Amino acid sequence: MEATTTLSQLVIITGMSGAGKTIAVQSLEDLGFFCVDNLPPVLIPKFAELIEQSNGKIGKVALVIDLRGREFFTSLSESLEYMNKHHTISCEILFLDAKDETLIQRYKESRRRHPMSQHSMPLEGIRAERTLLEDLKGKASLIINTSDLKPAMLKERIIDHFGQTQSTSLTVNITSFGFKYGIPLDADLVFDVRFLPNPHYIDELRPNTGQHPDVYDYVMKWPETQKFLGKLVDMLEYLIPQYDEEGKSQVVIGIGCTGGKHRSVAISEYLGTALKLKASEQIRVSHRDSERDRH
Numbered sequence: 001m002e003a004t005t006t007l008s009q010l011v012i013i014t015g016m017s018g019a020g021k022t023i024a025v026q027s028l029e030d031l032g033f034f035c036v037d038n039l040p041p042v043l044i045p046k047f048a049e050l051i052e053q054s055n056g057k058i059g060k061v062a063l064v065i066d067l068r069g070r071e072f073f074t075s076l077s078e079s080l081e082y083m084n085k086h087h088t089i090s091c092e093i094l095f096l097d098a099k100d101e102t103l104i105q106r107y108k109e110s111r112r113r114h115p116m117s118q119h120s121m122p123l124e125g126i127r128a129e130r131t132l133l134e135d136l137k138g139k140a141s142l143i144i145n146t147s148d149l150k151p152a153m154l155k156e157r158i159i160d161h162f163g164q165t166q167s168t169s170l171t172v173n174i175t176s177f178g179f180k181y182g183i184p185l186d187a188d189l190v191f192d193v194r195f196l197p198n199p200h201y202i203d204e205l206r207p208n209t210g211q212h213p214d215v216y217d218y219v220m221k222w223p224e225t226q227k228f229l230g231k232l233v234d235m236l237e238y239l240i241p242q243y244d245e246e247g248k249s250q251v252v253i254g255i256g257c258t259g260g261k262h263r264s265v266a267i268s269e270y271l272g273t274a275l276k277l278k279a280s281e282q283i284r285v286s287h288r289d290s291e292r293d294r295h
Helices: 021-030 041-053 073-086 100-110 122-132 134-139 151-162 213-220 223-245 263-274
Strands: 008-015 034-037 060-064 089-097 142-145 170-178 189-192 250-257 281-287
Touching: 008 021, 008 041, 021 034, 021 060, 021 089, 021 151, 041 060, 041 073, 041 089, 073 089, 073 134, 089 134, 100 122, 122 134, 142 151, 151 170, 170 223, 170 263, 189 223, 213 223, 213 263, 223 250, 223 263, 223 281, 250 263, 263 281
Parallel strands: 008 060, 008 089, 034 060, 089 142, 170 250, 170 281, 189 250
Antiparallel strands: none
């Protein structure tokens, strides 16, 4: 009987400057990846050859490709195409993005200059970079928008994805949010639950989130809630396998109410336990805005 071989795993980390590539590298290092920062894309095929010649000693590799090496950037597609044809390595592109205003604020806080705005305003450099990266973003297998993510949350997202024992499994991320803070930009599906009775107007319930039993029970007790959940679970149990069949590695489901504290949290918690997923699928529940203005 022939022994089964495990493909070496190569992750290309790229995206907007200031969107969190440093945190991504640190997260993958914690998972045991051998990381190389700012490798010229023309050297990717040579690097892939070295991985294969290591006889499994280098099994997980992450390469950071950004605009500090922009003179080589146009060759990235050719290098990846060559590697896919000539090497048996599992390659995945992680693209990190963020809203323009978020990137500007981060550059102001760090007092760093955007690499493409040496003699212009930061926004001009950000827009030029976004245009340059547009095609590459379309080829990414995983896109994470970090605008509303704290470093710890971004690290958790990366570990959840790349720390899976089976790279083919589908992760279903259910996240509650508040519409007044904006819709999650990386959401594939968004559901508005602001039509449900609001615990905010009950004095004893207002300070707690939808994870508190009293708030959860209040949201769940209404006939319209039960009817909505029955239809929503039925639809998601149909849709999720379709995403899996298409080869997606993750699906992000946003559940929104006004402030992201009560109704959306309770509904997200319910979905986390009610959805019946296949063995090749796993579920994660998070609450983006539940602690905002808590006190």
